[in-house]
Amino acid sequence: MVESYTQVHTESQTTMPLSVPGGAPTLFIRRSAYERSGLDRASIDARLGLTPDEFRVEGTLIAIGPIAGEETLTDIIGELESSGLTYFDDFFELSGNWPDWLRLFCAAADGGPPR
Secondary structure (H helix, E strand, O other): OHHHHHOEEOOOOEEOOEEEOOOOOEEEEEHHHHHHHOOOHHHHHHHHOOOHHHEEEEOOEEEEOOOOOHHHHHHHHHHHHHOOOOEOOOEEEEOOOOOOOOOEEEOOOOOOOOO
16 A cells, blocks of 8 residues: 555556655746747756756656746746747646645656657
């Protein structure tokens, strides 16, 4: 039973869900959408001042954050949309607004080949 909460099995691979910290928003992007958009990790890291633990890739999912500042989040969402990504279909954010006693994990459910 523990395995069902810690691993996501697809036909070709096993991925680990990403831990989502509270207190600030985290962006989630489908890896296939990120790759086709032409976005550059180095520029995102520099713009947001990210540490290696704040840009994580697991299977078909990319997690960016936590992101400090509402204006920064709004700006990066605008940049994602300008790059051709669609909110909710290609990316979305979790607010980080939950109690400290709650621990969240995310994994992509698509399991299929990138579109």
